[in-house]
Structures are given as C-alpha cells and as structure tokens.
Amino acid sequence: MPLSSMTLANHLLQQRTLHPGLTNDLSQVIQQIALAGKVIGRELSEAALHGALGLTGETNVQGEAVQKLDEWANEIFVQTFDGQGSVVRAIVSEEMDKPREVGGHAGDRPEEYVLFVDPLDGSSNLDGNMTVGSIFSIHRVHGPLRTDVETDLLKRGRDQVAAGYVLYGPGTVLVYTCGAGVSQFTLDRGMGEFVLSRSRLKMPARGKVYSANESNYAKWPRGVQRFVDYLRDKDAATGRPYASRYSGCLVADVHRFLTGGGVYLYPGEISKPEGKLRLMYEAAPLGFIIEQAGGLASTGTERIGDILPTAVHQRIPLIIGSHEDVSRAEEFIQDKR
Numbered sequence: 001m002p003l004s005s006m007t008l009a010n011h012l013l014q015q016r017t018l019h020p021g022l023t024n025d026l027s028q029v030i031q032q033i034a035l036a037g038k039v040i041g042r043e044l045s046e047a048a049l050h051g052a053l054g055l056t057g058e059t060n061v062q063g064e065a066v067q068k069l070d071e072w073a074n075e076i077f078v079q080t081f082d083g084q085g086s087v088v089r090a091i092v093s094e095e096m097d098k099p100r101e102v103g104g105h106a107g108d109r110p111e112e113y114v115l116f117v118d119p120l121d122g123s124s125n126l127d128g129n130m131t132v133g134s135i136f137s138i139h140r141v142h143g144p145l146r147t148d149v150e151t152d153l154l155k156r157g158r159d160q161v162a163a164g165y166v167l168y169g170p171g172t173v174l175v176y177t178c179g180a181g182v183s184q185f186t187l188d189r190g191m192g193e194f195v196l197s198r199s200r201l202k203m204p205a206r207g208k209v210y211s212a213n214e215s216n217y218a219k220w221p222r223g224v225q226r227f228v229d230y231l232r233d234k235d236a237a238t239g240r241p242y243a244s245r246y247s248g249c250l251v252a253d254v255h256r257f258l259t260g261g262g263v264y265l266y267p268g269e270i271s272k273p274e275g276k277l278r279l280m281y282e283a284a285p286l287g288f289i290i291e292q293a294g295g296l297a298s299t300g301t302e303r304i305g306d307i308l309p310t311a312v313h314q315r316i317p318l319i320i321g322s323h324e325d326v327s328r329a330e331e332f333i334q335d336k337r
C-alpha cells in the first residue's frame with residue numbers, strides 16, 4: 001500500500017500555488033531529474049548481473065578513479081536533458097571537465113536553467129553494495145549565457161532555485177527543496193512513481209552522531225582536531241560522547257543527519273586547505289537542503305551559501321548538519337573556545 005497518494009508530480013503542482021518561484025519549467029526540470037534517478041536506481045540494483053561494476057581505468061577532472069557506473073550515470077543525466085525543447089541549457093558535472101551545452105538552443109528563452117550534478121556520489125561504495133546517491137543543484141539564468149565562459153556559470157549557493165538528491169539505498173529516495181521547505185519522496189516501484197514520504201522536514205538543533213574520515217586526524221588544523229576531541233569527550237549534560245558513523249558517501253551521511261540530527265565534516269587539511277568536496281554540486285546543494293530544514297552548512301569560517309565560486313569544480317571544506325553542532329565547530333575552528 002502506498003504511503004500516500006501524493007506523487008512528486010502532484011506535489012510540484014500543488015507547491016506552485018504556494019511558491020511562485022516554482023515555475024512550470026522548474027517543475028519539469030525536477031521531474032526529469034527524478035526520471036534520471038529512477039533509471040539509475042534500477043540499473044544499480046542489477047549492475048553486478050550486467051558486469052557493470054568496477055573501474056574504467058580513467059581518472060576524472062578531480063584526479064579520482066572513475067567507476068564504470070560514474071560514467072554511465074553521467075551519460076543518463078546528459079541524455080535526459082539533451083533534446084530540443086529542454087529548458088536546461090548546460091550541465092556541469094563532476095564527471096565532465098567542461099560544462100556541456102544541452103537542449104539544442106542558445107539563449108532564445110526568457111528563462112533557462114543550469115544543472116550542476118554529482119551523478120554518483122560515493123561511487124567507491126558500489127563494489128560493497130552500499131548506499132550511493134546523485135546530488136543536484138539548479139540555477140536559473142536570465143538573458144545571455146556563454147556556456148563556454150566559466151565565469152558565467154559561477155553562482156552562489158544562496159542563489160540556487162532548487163536542489164536535492166536521489167539516494168539509492170534499501171529504498172530509492174528523492175529529497176528536494178526549492179526554498180519553501182524540504183520534502184522527501186520514496187520510489188514506489190509498483191507505481192513507478194516517487195511518492196511523498198515526509199514533508200516540511202525539520203532537523204533537531206543538536207544530534208548525537210558525527211561523521212568524519214578520522215584517518216585524516218593528523219592532517220587537520222588544530223581547531224578541527226579540538227572539535228572532534230570535544231565530540232568524543234564524556235559529558236552527560238551535552239550528550240557526549242557522540243557516536244561515530246561514516247559511510248564514505250557524503251549524501252548518505254548527510255541524509256542520516258537530515259532525519260536524525262548530527263554533524264558531518266570533511267575539513268581542509270594543513271597541506272590541502274581547500275579540502276576534498278566540491279562546492280557547486282556537493283556542498284552548496286546539500287547546504288541548501290540542510291539550512292531549509294533548520295541546520296547549517298559552513299566552511300568553519302564562512303557560510304557555504306555565501307561563497308562566490310572561483311571555478312565550477314572548486315573544492316571547499318565542509319561542516320554540515322544540526323545548527324548547534326555546526327556552530328560549535330565554528331567556535332573551535334575560529335579559536336573562540
């Protein structure tokens with residue numbers, strides 16, 4: 001029995017009456033992303049049977065080993081939007097060195113969109129049959145856009161018109177915001193539809209769990225080390241020590257905190273202050289979601305949404321999760337504690 005009869009399509013229709021920014025065109029883009037998510041989710045569930053797991057032998061623009069499914073999932077996003085009449089003008093993807101112009105038109109519409117996407121976040125989890133996800137960020141562009149000029153594509157997180165992710169776990173889940181709250185949908189495989197499973201998501205102000213790759217501890221700046229030491233200390237009044245959970249998939253860890261509270265951190269390192277995660281298709285969209293649910297996303301010194309990117313594939317340190325937990329991390333990092 002479905003959890004509710006509110007499909008994603010109906011929800012978008014209903015939300016349009018409440019939220020003027022959610023235009024017909026933007027709804028269409030979100031539904032196309034949902035379609036790509038269904039295709040990717042279906043393939044992932046059977047990938048081992050098709051021999052689709054494993055590495056291609058190539059490295060991507062980030063210098064990371066590319067899984068066959070990274071490349072394939074990227075192609076699904078490109079195909080989904082690459083047709084006459086698509087309102088998406090360009091796609092920026094973790095898996096593509098340069099922005100890809102799609103849609104077969106060139107600035108002839110009053111309003112168009114640029115899609116920033118990590119097609120398969122956490123793909124090194126695939127061989128272990130663990131959760132992975134697709135993260136998306138959507139910006140609206142008015143007037144001429146030169147897709148070959150990178151500076152035309154550098155947008156602040158706070159200017160996103162929508163963002164979200166599809167998570168491929170025990171169930172396939174889609175979470176999105178267009179700036180009027182966060183909604184979660186679960187794929188009903190029988191109906192072939194994403195059906196509303198949680199709406200107006202609000203995360204606890206403080207959690208009991210943190211998530212970080214602690215093998216990097218010795219490389220972190222002292223403020224980050226002191227914050228993690230603090231989380232591990234025993235103090236009944238503040239619910240410490242926090243439990244530690246780290247999946248190797250950013251979007252899965254952040255989703256855990258969206259629903260239950262807590263803090264994820266992938267900080268910069270002393271010799272690599274920019275950190276590992278990507279601003280425009282990882283930190284910014286997840287920051288938009290988390291802040292819509294009452295949480296916070298920060299570099300430790302600056303709100304993620306305020307940063308004007310300098311490159312489409314820019315990396316950024318990220319601390320994201322419950323409001324009080326992220327604020328506490330900022331205090332340690334800024335030497336206020």
Ligand code: AFP
Pocket residue numbers: 064118120121122123124213248249250251276277
């Ligand atoms: P991929 O998208 O390339 O698989 O990267 C995964 C990721 O960006 C993020 O999802 C994880 O939290 C993080 O990297 C894991 O990195 P470490 O292996 O350095 O912990």
